[in-house]
Amino acid sequence: MRERAERDNALQCRLVERDGLKLISGYGAVFYDQRDQGTEFTFDIWGDTITERIMPTAFDEALKRADDVVGLVNHNRDRLLGRTTSGTMKLSVDERGLAYEIEAPDTTAGRDALAEIERGDMRGSSFAFYVDDQRWIKDGEREVREINSVTLIDTGPVLHPAYPSTTAAVRDELQAAYGQHLRSQGRGEKGALTLQELQERLAELARENTARYDDVQSRLCRLADRLRACEVS
Secondary structure, eight states: OOOEEEEEEOOOOEEEEETTEEEEEEEEEEOOBTTBGGGEEEEEETTEEEEEEEOTTTTHHHHHHTOOOEEEETTEEEEEEEEGGGTSEEEEEOSSEEEEEEEOOSSHHHHHHHHHHHHTOSOOEEEEEEEEEEEEEEETTEEEEEEEEEEEEEEEEOSSOOOGGGOHHHHHHHHHHHHHHHHHTTOTHHHHHHHHHHHHHHHHHHHHHHHHHHHHHHHHHHHHHHHHHHHHO
């Protein structure tokens, strides 16, 4: 089963006026650029240094397929701004990354987003996706995950763009991907530690449940004894 993933970036989203329309414009994703360390993200997983890079080919197939992508605020489906299949959101790729342009609706969500961006309260953008193709390489002492192709789910502005390595959900998704990579290379001992910890936790839960069951059984027996004693008296 593929893991849904989200990545933020701090590039400022902005308002653009065209043909009398107010458009929300930004970059949902930024491609890896070897000249800019800010375009890759580094994590520590099981004592290893893991780096993730979004490669320039990442969105080619999604755009070719015309994925049904929605424009959301903070990935919140209650704050819908646009949709590619309705023509109210357009996606494109340039040398910097995945650009979006959304025709803001005359709804509470749309008006709020326009006001928040215009005031400078809404900062950064994000996108949600499934990884379709990735490659693991070594770069010195680092294990590098190159994301080469994705299925797009949504993109749009976010209030507080989070640096990926500080986000638990990002870490969990990358840890699962790294564990799978280790197992495919026959180096699954680090992933096995996680499995061992899980097995120990399950055993602990089983012991707790058994103890609770025994306690309930004991109480029922005592209650039955009292009821029998009452009947005799």
